[in-house]
Amino acid sequence: MAETKLSNQNTEKPGFWDRVGIGLSGICAIHCLLVPVIVSLIPLWPAFEELHGYTHLFFFLAIAPTVILSLRKRHESLRITLFLIGGVLVIFLAWFFNETLGEYGEAGVTLVGSLLLIRGHWLNYKFKRPSAS
Numbered sequence: 001m002a003e004t005k006l007s008n009q010n011t012e013k014p015g016f017w018d019r020v021g022i023g024l025s026g027i028c029a030i031h032c033l034l035v036p037v038i039v040s041l042i043p044l045w046p047a048f049e050e051l052h053g054y055t056h057l058f059f060f061l062a063i064a065p066t067v068i069l070s071l072r073k074r075h076e077s078l079r080i081t082l083f084l085i086g087g088v089l090v091i092f093l094a095w096f097f098n099e100t101l102g103e104y105g106e107a108g109v110t111l112v113g114s115l116l117l118i119r120g121h122w123l124n125y126k127f128k129r130p131s132a133s
C-alpha cells in the first residue's frame with residue numbers, strides 16, 4: 001500500500017513537459033514578434049543591446065530540456081520527433097548565426113523554430129493524452 005502511494009506521487013501528468021514547452025515556445029515567438037518594436041527603442045536604452053545578445057541562448061537553454069523530457073517516453077511518431085528536434089536546432093542556429101542573419105533575420109528564423117516546437121509539443125501532447133471514450 002505504501003509503495004502504491006509513493007509511486008503515484010512520483011508520476012507526472014501526461015504531457016506536462018509538452019505544456020511547458022508550448023509555453024516557452026510561445027514566449028519565444030512573442031519575443032520574436034516584438035523585436036522590430038524593441039530594436040527601434042534601443043537608442044533609448046543602450047544596455048538593452050548587450051542583454052539582447054543572450055536572449056536566444058537563454059531560450060535555447062530553457063527549451064532544449066523540455067524537448068528532451070517530452071521525448072523521453074517512446075512514441076511511434078517520427079514526425080513529432082522531427083518537429084521537436086528541428087525546432088530546437090533552428091533556434092540554436094538562429095542564435096549561432098545571429099551576426100550573419102542580422103536582427104530581423106535572427107528573429108524570423110527563431111520564430112520558425114518556435115512554431116515548429118509549438119506544433120511538435122502540441123502533437124506530442126495530443127498523442128500522450130488518454131483518449132476520451
